[in-house]
Amino acid sequence: MRSFAPVFLSAVVAWLELAGTAQGGNFYQDTEMTWGDGRGKVVDGGRGLDLTLDRTSGSGFQSKSEYLFGKIDMQIKLVPGNSAGTVTTFYLSSHDDEIDFEFLGNVSGEPYTLHTNVFTRGQGQREQQFRLWFDPTTAFHTYSILWNPQHVIFAVDGTPVRDFKNHEARGVAFPRTQPMRLYASLWNADDWATEGGRVKADWSKAPFVASFRGFSADACVWDGGRQRCPEGTMEAAAVAGAGSGRGWWNQQLSDMSYRRMRWVQRKFMIYNYCADAKRFPQGVPAECKLR
Numbered sequence: 447m448r449s450f451a452p453v454f455l456s457a458v459v460a461w462l463e464l465a466g467t468a469q470g471g472n473f474y475q476d477t478e479m480t481w482g483d484g485r486g487k488v489v490d491g492g493r494g495l496d497l498t499l500d501r502t503s504g505s506g507f508q509s510k511s512e513y514l515f516g517k518i519d520m521q522i523k524l525v526p527g528n529s530a531g532t533v534t535t536f537y538l539s540s541h542d543d544e545i546d547f548e549f550l551g552n553v554s555g556e557p558y559t560l561h562t563n564v565f566t567r568g569q570g571q572r573e574q575q576f577r578l579w580f581d582p583t584t585a586f587h588t589y590s591i592l593w594n595p596q597h598v599i600f601a602v603d604g605t606p607v608r609d610f611k612n613h614e615a616r617g618v619a620f621p622r623t624q625p626m627r628l629y630a631s632l633w634n635a636d637d638w639a640t641e642g643g644r645v646k647a648d649w650s651k652a653p654f655v656a657s658f659r660g661f662s663a664d665a666c667v668w669d670g671g672r673q674r675c676p677e678g679t680m681e682a683a684a685v686a687g688a689g690s691g692r693g694w695w696n697q698q699l700s701d702m703s704y705r706r707m708r709w710v711q712r713k714f715m716i717y718n719y720c721a722d723a724k725r726f727p728q729g730v731p732a733e734c735k736l737r
C-alpha cells in the first residue's frame with residue numbers, strides 16, 4: 447500500500463497546484479462549538495480545534511457562515527490506537543441536502559473506513575466507502591469538498607475519490623438551492639460503526655481525540671439572503687474556461703484527474719451503492735448509469 451506509481455504522484459502534485467494555496471482560517475473566528483459541554487476546544491491560538499469523546503458525550507462544532515458553493519478544506523488527524531466505535535464527521539448540510547465525509551474507527555492496527563454520502567431533497571442512500579492509502583491517525587491529512595453548480599467532488603490530499611455530478615437534466619436532484627453550513631463532530635456510534643456494532647468502544651482508552659486544523663472555505667457565503675462570492679470567483683473561471691482548474695466555480699475533473707479517481711476507486715473502494723443491485727431491486731439510481 448505504500449508504493450505509489452510515479453505517474454500517480456505527479457498527478458497529485460498537479461491537482462494540488464490547481465487547488466490553490468488558501469490559508470487555513472482561525473477557528474475562533476470561523477467556527478463555534480455546538481455541543482459537547484467543553485469537550486471541544488480551540489487550540490494553538492485558533493489554528494486548531496480538538497474534539498473529544500468520552501463515555502458521557504462526544505462533541506462538535508459548526509462554521510459560523512453558511513455557504514452556497516465553494517471549496518472547503520479541512521486537515522484532520524483521526525483518533526489513534528483503538529478507535530473502534532468512534533465516528534468522526536466532516537460535512538456540509540442544509541435542511542434537505544448534505545455532503546458527507548465520515549470516518550469509522552477500528553480496533554488498533556486495523557484500517558478506518560472513509561464513508562461518503564450525498565443527500566438531495568432529504569434522500570441519501572448514495573454511500574461510497576473507501577480504505578485510505580495512509581494511516582490517518584499519525585499526521586494531518588486534507589479532506590476537501592468542492593461544491594459548484596455542476597459537481598460535488600470529494601478529495602483526499604488533493605486526490606479526487608468521488609465526483610457526484612449535476613444530472614438534473616436527467617431527473618436526478620442536485621444540491622443547488624439551499625445554503626449549507628459546515629459541521630464536524632466526534633461521537634460514539636458503537637451500536638453500528640465497527641463491524642456492524644459487534645466491536646464496542648474501549649472506554650479505558652477515553653477520552654478519544656480527533657484534531658482539526660487548516661480549515662479553509664474558498665466559498666460563496668450566504669449573507670442575509672444573498673450569495674456573496676470571493677471577488678473574481680465567476681470571472682476567473684469564465685476566463686480560464688471550464689475544466690482548466692483555475693477557480694473552483696467551473697472546476698471539473700481533467701482527464702488525468704478522472705483517471706486518477708478511477709484508479710483510487712478500483713484500488714480502495716470497498717462499498718459502492720451503484721454496485722449494490724440487491725439493495726435496489728427496481729434498479730440502481732439513475733445517476734449510476736450516467737457518466
Ligand SMILES: *[C@@H]1O[C@H](CO)[C@@H](O)[C@H](O)[C@H]1NC(C)=O
Nearest residue numbers: 550552556557558559639640
Ligand atoms: C476494521 O478492520 C477489519 C479488518 O481489517 C475490516 O474488515 C473492517 O471493515 C474494519 N472496520 C471498519 C469500520 O473500517
